[in-house]
Amino acid sequence: MSSSVQGKRIRKSPAARRAEIVDAAATVALTEGLECVTLRRIGEALGVRPGLISHYFPSAEDLVAEAFGSAASAELDALLPAERSGATATQHLARFFAHAEGEAYDDISRLWINARHLSRYRSVLRDRVAEQEAAWRGRLGDLIRQGVERGEFHTDDPGVTTVQILVVLDGLGAHANTDTGNRPEAVTRMAVTTAERELGLTSGTLAASL
Amino acid sequence: MSSSVQGKRIRKSPAARRAEIVDAAATVALTEGLECVTLRRIGEALGVRPGLISHYFPSAEDLVAEAFGSAASAELDALLPAERSGATATQHLARFFAHAEGEAYDDISRLWINARHLSRYRSVLRDRVAEQEAAWRGRLGDLIRQGVERGEFHTDDPGVTTVQILVVLDGLGAHANTDTGNRPEAVTRMAVTTAERELGLTSGTLAASL
DNA sequence: GATGTTATTGAGTGTGCGACCAATAAGCAA
DNA sequence: TTGCTTATTGGTCGCACACTCAATAACATC
Numbered sequence: 001m002s003s004s005v006q007g008k009r010i011r012k013s014p015a016a017r018r019a020e021i022v023d024a025a026a027t028v029a030l031t032e033g034l035e036c037v038t039l040r041r042i043g044e045a046l047g048v049r050p051g052l053i054s055h056y057f058p059s060a061e062d063l064v065a066e067a068f069g070s071a072a073s074a075e076l077d078a079l080l081p082a083e084r085s086g087a088t089a090t091q092h093l094a095r096f097f098a099h100a101e102g103e104a105y106d107d108i109s110r111l112w113i114n115a116r117h118l119s120r121y122r123s124v125l126r127d128r129v130a131e132q133e134a135a136w137r138g139r140l141g142d143l144i145r146q147g148v149e150r151g152e153f154h155t156d157d158p159g160v161t162t163v164q165i166l167v168v169l170d171g172l173g174a175h176a177n178t179d180t181g182n183r184p185e186a187v188t189r190m191a192v193t194t195a196e197r198e199l200g201l202t203s204g205t206l207a208a209s210l
Numbered sequence: 211m212s213s214s215v216q217g218k219r220i221r222k223s224p225a226a227r228r229a230e231i232v233d234a235a236a237t238v239a240l241t242e243g244l245e246c247v248t249l250r251r252i253g254e255a256l257g258v259r260p261g262l263i264s265h266y267f268p269s270a271e272d273l274v275a276e277a278f279g280s281a282a283s284a285e286l287d288a289l290l291p292a293e294r295s296g297a298t299a300t301q302h303l304a305r306f307f308a309h310a311e312g313e314a315y316d317d318i319s320r321l322w323i324n325a326r327h328l329s330r331y332r333s334v335l336r337d338r339v340a341e342q343e344a345a346w347r348g349r350l351g352d353l354i355r356q357g358v359e360r361g362e363f364h365t366d367d368p369g370v371t372t373v374q375i376l377v378v379l380d381g382l383g384a385h386a387n388t389d390t391g392n393r394p395e396a397v398t399r400m401a402v403t404t405a406e407r408e409l410g411l412t413s414g415t416l417a418a419s420l
Numbered sequence: 421g422a423t424g425t426t427a428t429t430g431a432g433t434g435t436g437c438g439a440c441c442a443a444t445a446a447g448c449a450a
Numbered sequence: 451t452t453g454c455t456t457a458t459t460g461g462t463c464g465c466a467c468a469c470t471c472a473a474t475a476a477c478a479t480c
Binding site: 010011013014049051052055 | 457461
């Protein structure tokens with residue numbers, strides 16, 4: 001951690017400072033929520049006066065949107081890398097679900113709920129949410145289309161199948177703030193089950209290919 | 211609307227005033243969001259000073275929880291009446307989906323997103339959300355169990371099927387604040403499709419029984 | 421009509437927020 | 451070293467919020 005008391009001013013290049021601010025904001029967004037992304041809170045995290053954050057983000061709303069965008073796209077890259085390694089589409093998809101079912105994914109679910117709600121009031125964030133939704137849809141869609149081309153998956157409309165899987169994931173994630181964790185196996189596995197059914201895979205294929 | 215300028219004090223019985231406050235709060239929650247349920251906003255809606263709201267709800271958090279509970283349970287009663295009329299379980303279920311697919315349901319979806327997010331910070335609301343989730347699950351579960359008893363539906367575990375349907379509905383509702391409305395038919399119908407599949411109904415049964 | 425209970429008001433406290441701006445100093449260039 | 455650009459500070463303003471509490475007036479009861 002950086003020392004809380006600032007003896008001397010540390011002057012950084014605009015690019016570096018801006019990146020630092022966005023990083024801190026993304027972390028706060030992920031751990032404490034988007035409404036905690038305030039000038040004061042981020043300034044405190046960086047050992048810097050709130051006014052400085054204002055200097056880089058004249059409108060606080062922009063920073064909030066940036067924080068969400070940064071956190072969401074980083075997570076997407078971790079979950080579904082843009083350039084895929086040599087593994088099969090099935091393996092990539094299996095790995096995706098393994099992450100998305102894990103407890104560590106709860107933070108991401110919380111962030112999505114947070115962003116979807118807050119977009120009701122903040123238009124800049126709303127646009128960013130739409131952008132990220134498109135990115136996630138695109139990335140998963142690409143993987144599925146690739147699987148179809150290779151003959152691993154079978155579906156009439158890869159686009160529809162993609163959205164169906166994402167809808168189930170959203171539904172499962174909706175309870176990230178309330179659920180006590182005692183969910184029937186058949187429910188936890190809904191995303192995988194949906195994928196296997198819609199992609200013409202025999203049940204158990206995804207779990208087996210890890 | 212009530213006159214905005216209050217010439218004379220209007221003194222009401224505690225029960226009546228409290229009911230009036232909860233009603234106003236539920237309306238604001240549904241139309242403007244739970245964070246707009248403030249002492250000032252509700253006082254304004256009733257043509258009354260904010261202090262009076264404090265008098266009935268010493269902690270504002272309780273009012274927010276009450277507003278959500280009131281709105282959610284009213285909606286549940288409209289969607290799935292506790293005492294069902296003579297119609298078949300299939301008909302009741304079909305009516306439920308017809309409502310839940312309609313545009314008017316967006317307000318409810320928004321409210322649920324709102325409540326699920328806000329429960330991250332407000333424990334009283336969190337308990338209320340859990341309570342309402344149980345109520346919705348119970349009400350839909352009862353209908354499904356009744357349908358199974360009557361031989362209309364077929365499922366090994368009515369409880370699991372109930373939750374699966376609700377998960378899909380939550381997933382579809384998650385986008386209430388952002389979606390532009392251009393969703394493929396196969397996605398919009400996911401809830402009905404899921405229900406028909408999990409309840410052993412032939413496709414189209416629910417749409418046909420209205 | 422007088423009286424007492426209490427629903428309702430009015431005024432004030434403290435907190436956290438975004439936004440604004442003049443003053444300051446860090447670090448690069450000459 | 452000197453100077454200049456500008457990143458950074460420090461302070462202020464206005465707003466909205468929940469919460470507190472003494473003063474007030476509506477209304478039921480006698």
